[in-house]
Amino acid sequence: xxxxxxxxxxxxxxxxxxxxxxxxxxxxxxxxxxxxxxxxxxxxxxxxxxxxxxxxxxxxxxxxxxxxxxxxxxxxxxxxxxxxxxxxxxxxxxxxxxxxxxxxxxxxxxxxxxxxxxxxxxxxxxxxxxxxxxxxxxxxxxxxxxxxxxxxxxxxxxxxxxxxxxxxxxxxxxxxxxxxxxxxxxxxxxxxxxxxxxxxxxxxxxxxxxxxxxxxxxxxxxxxxxxxxxxxxxxxxxxxxxxxxxxxxxxxxxxxxxxxxxxxxxxxxxxxxxxxxxxxxxxxxxxxxxxxxxxxxxxxxxxxxxxxxxxxxxxxxxxxxxxxxxxxxxxxxxxxxxxxxxxxxxxxxxxxxxxxxxxxxxxxxxxxxxxxxxxxxxxxxxxxxxxxxxxxxxxxxxxxxxxxxxxxxxxxxxxxxxxxxxx
Numbered sequence: 001x002x003x004x005x006x007x008x009x010x011x012x013x014x015x016x017x018x019x020x021x022x023x024x025x026x027x028x029x030x031x032x033x034x035x036x037x038x039x040x041x042x043x044x045x046x047x048x049x050x051x052x053x054x055x056x057x058x059x060x061x062x063x064x065x066x067x068x069x070x071x072x073x074x075x076x077x078x079x080x081x082x083x084x085x086x087x088x089x090x091x092x093x094x095x096x097x098x099x100x101x102x103x104x105x106x107x108x109x110x111x112x113x114x115x116x117x118x119x120x121x122x123x124x125x126x127x128x129x130x131x132x133x134x135x136x137x138x139x140x141x142x143x144x145x146x147x148x149x150x151x152x153x154x155x156x157x158x159x160x161x162x163x164x165x166x167x168x169x170x171x172x173x174x175x176x177x178x179x180x181x182x183x184x185x186x187x188x189x190x191x192x193x194x195x196x197x198x199x200x201x202x203x204x205x206x207x208x209x210x211x212x213x214x215x216x217x218x219x220x221x222x223x224x225x226x227x228x229x230x231x232x233x234x235x236x237x238x239x240x241x242x243x244x245x246x247x248x249x250x251x252x253x254x255x256x257x258x259x260x261x262x263x264x265x266x267x268x269x270x271x272x273x274x275x276x277x278x279x280x281x282x283x284x285x286x287x288x289x290x291x292x293x294x295x296x297x298x299x300x301x302x303x304x305x306x307x308x309x310x311x312x313x314x315x316x317x318x319x320x321x322x323x324x325x326x327x328x329x330x331x332x333x334x335x336x337x338x339x340x341x342x343x344x345x346x347x348x349x350x351x352x353x354x355x356x357x358x359x360x361x362x363x364x365x366x367x368x369x370x371x372x373x374x375x376x377x378x379x380x381x382x383x384x385x386x387x388x389x390x391x392x393x394x395x396x397x398x399x400x401x402x403x404x405x406x407x408x409x410x411x412x413x414x415x416x417x418x419x420x421x422x423x
Contacts, residue, residue, distance in 0.1 A: 014423065015350065015371055021278055022352045022369055022419050023405070025271040025311065030356060032270030033262040033412045035060035035202060039067030039135060042200050042261045048072065050196075053130040054079035054098070055119065057144055058137030058214055059357045060202050062088030062100065063411035068133060069096040077130055080122050082115045082144045087409040103143030106164060106362055107157050116146035116183055123191040131196040136258070138204025138357065138413035140214030141174060146182040148244045156180075159237060167321035168231070169290060170205055174215040175228040176237070180244035185211075186220030186255050187248070197256050203263040204357070204413045206288035206316060210258035219258065220251035264288070264315035264414045267356060271313050271419060280421070281310035288316030289418060293331045294389060297338030297353070304349045304420040305342070312420040320361075320392060327393025330361025332416055333368050336403070337394040340370035341385050347372040348423045354405050357413035363395055367416070368403045377401040 052075050056065040061083040069076045078097040081088060090100045103112040126132065147156050159180065163173045178185030197218075205212040211219035221227070225245045233241065264287050272282045289296055296318050304312060318331050329337075332353040339351045354360065354367030375385050381400040388397045398404045 015347070018350050018421055018423060019369055019371070021280070022350060022421055024278065025274045025419055026352060026354060026417060028274035029267035029271040029417055030407070030410050030412060033202065033267045033356065033414050035063035035137065035262070035411045036067035038202065038262040039064045039200060040071050042259060043068060043071040048075070048131050048133065048198055050075065051127060051130040052076045052133050053126040054133040054135060055122070056081045056083070056135035057140040057217070058202070059084050059087055059139035059409070059413045060137035060411055061135060062093060064135040064137065064200070064202070065093060065098055066096070068135060069098065077127060080119060082119065082140075084139060084143060105139055105142045107160050108142050108145050108153070109157070110153060112143055112145050113153060115144045119144060119183070120146065120191055123188065128195065131198055132192060134197065134199040134218060136199065136214045136217070137202040138213065140217070141177050141184065144183065148180050148182060148247045150243065151180055151240060159240065162234070162237065165322035165326075167292070167319045169319060170317060171209065171212045172231055174212050175221070175224060176231065176233070176241060177215045178221065178224055179228050179241045179248070181215070182248075183217050184215035185224055185248070186216060186218060186251055188217040189220065189252055189255055192218070199256055199258045200261050201258050202413060203260050204317075204415050206290055206415070208260055208263050210260070213258075218255045220253070220255050222251050222253060224251060262412060262414055264417070267414050267417055268313050268315050271417065272311075275311040281308070283307070283310060283312045285312060285314045287314065288415065289314045289318060290316050291318060293318035293320045293335040294338040297335035298342050300418060300420060301339040301342035301349070301351060304351060304422055305346050307422050309422050314418040314420075315415055317415045322392050323390070327391050328363060328395035329392055330355070330359070330363050330365070330367070330395070332360040333363070333365065333394040333398055333404070334389070334392065335418070336368035336370045337385060337389050337397060340374040341389070343370065343372050344375050345372060350421045352405070352419040353416060355416050356410060358407040358410040364406060365395065365404045366407045367405050368398045369405055370398070370403050374398070374401045374403055
């Protein structure tokens with residue numbers, strides 16, 4: 001993981017040390033929920049008997065697949081991985097007999113539809129005695145899809161773009177996605193049939209509900225219709241939803257058990273343990289943090305200002321209602337900038353907000369680490385924080401201030417981690 005980018009004016013040495021400690025705690029949290037290790041632990045604890053065929057979907061798909069093949073050895077006959085570009089080593093997977101496809105994210109693209117068709121075909125062709133091992137992680141909703149009849153790719157992208165800018169929480173977004181998909185909301189169960197199945201998941205959703213992770217390809221939602229039709233959707237989208245519900249028909253009453261192998265709580269606990277090793281007092285706040293990112297940024301900053309010295313740890317996933325022409329950024333950068341505005345004049349406080357998957361919105365940055373000098377550094381390049389926040393252009397300001405965090409793909413995805421330190 002790289003440090004935030006060089007600053008125009010560096011804070012004093014104690015703040016530099018504090019920033020390094022926050023990054024250290026964040027790295028410890030990421031390591032604790034590594035997809036490869038979490039999958040290996042789960043399959044070592046309860047091995048699968050007999051031959052295996054695996055399907056891994058999501059941002060952590062490649063690392064989970066490698067963990068599975070390392071544990072199961074020759075029992076793994078092959079499989080399919082669908083993940084985000086840059087999140088897999090195709091050569092390493094091919095050496096283990098695993099096909100790797102890339103889908104679109106955060107908006108689905110033609111490769112997402114191709115991956116959906118390839119997955120359904122693969123489910124029809126696996127050896128009859130093989131256990132189907134599903135490895136699911138966040139991002140699957142966009143990376144793979146098979147929309148209902150009458151929804152082409154431009155329409156699917158329009159729907160997803162509206163959902164991602166709506167400010168709706170992820171569980172509501174994914175209900176809409178389920179209603180117009182042949183894969184989501186338990187849609188794969190008809191292809192799975194009665195063959196043996198095992199499913200492991202890394203949770204990137206509040207409440208760790210398996211039916212929300214990746215829009216629940218193995219998790220039917222019998223009351224989906226009533227729940228999705230009560231949402232505040234525009235007329236054009238409501239029409240697509242009703243048409244999709246009619247085409248999908250009645251859902252099965254239940255699906256298989258989904259085993260959760262990593263979540264935000266695990267990451268938070270690891271950050272707390274590392275902070276204790278560094279001699280910091282720690283306060284763990286129960287997850288999840290939800291709601292508007294800017295409001296949460298201001299609230300968490302005020303909490304930090306009023307707190308006793310030490311590290312505060314939060315986890316969750318906020319939302320941002322975007323303007324018509326948003327700038328650069330993501331929900332973590334948006335939250336961090338709102339916090340930075342409140343922290344100006346409080347040199348004893350710092351706050352880090354970052355996606356555990358290493359990406360924040362449609363950017364290559366994971367998030368940001370801000371302090372009392374963030375706005376001062378950004379002002380050198382002419383940025384006004386309040387107007388930048390309104391324009392959803394936090395990424396450009398935070399790049400100017402040197403506060404962006406870039407990790408690259410992390411091989412996991414357990415929502416967002418927020419660390420606040422008061423000296």
